[in-house]
Amino acid sequence: MKSAMDANEVAAYLKSHPEFFEHYADLLAQVLIPNPHGGNAISITERQLGTLRDRTKKLEAKLSELIRFGEENDAIAEKLQRLTVALIEADSLTAVLTAIYSSLGEDFAVPHVELRLWGLKAPAGEEEREEFAPLDDASFALANNLRKPYCGPGNGFESWLGDRVRSLALVPLFRGHEAIGVLALGSEETQRFYPGMETLFLARLGDMAAAALARTLE
Secondary structure, X not given: OOOOOOHHHHHHHHHHOOOHXXXXXXXXXXXXXXXXXXXXXXXXXXXXXXXXXXXXXXXXXXXXXXHHHHHHHHHHHHHHHHHHXXXXXXXXXXXXXXXXXXXXXXXXXXXXXXXXXXXXXXXXXXXXXXHHOOOOHHHHHHHHOOOOOEEEOOOOOHHHHOOOOOEEEEEEEXXXXXXXXXXXXXXXXXXXXXXXXXXXXXXXXXXXXXXXXXXXXX
């Protein structure tokens, strides 16, 4: 005949009889269990309080992280709003490019910014602008086949952005479904643009830049 319950049976019994500690309330203070942080044994009540404190700390840390992300996103949205207004007001290719370069360089503090266009006709007298210079075959193939922003290592674009670039974002520019160019953002920090980072704002940046460029060139 079985004379004792094993641990699983004890746990199952307590779960199915929550009124147990109502009838034996003093037992909570009498039963001592190991302290998870070392030291003397503590009561079940003390252990529960410690667990609640630990959970509270984790929730507070998570809340602080969410608030920080929210503040960062608000700041980015405000910068994009200023760029949007500048692009709407721009009435020439030069004005559009000035708005893009100044916003990315000053507002977003991106040290290396380059733009290449291949699907739009350069205005008379603007054919020699750097933005219309052809890319090498490998870079063009990569940029022309992008469907969404790329973030990560240089992938050969160091020769274009400079050999100090350690991470970059490539933002494709579209007119409808046709690629018309690429906006490259380079950083000397390896984790400024990293694989897997959120690219929603980069995609919006590309949409705005492409629309403004197509408008002023057509």
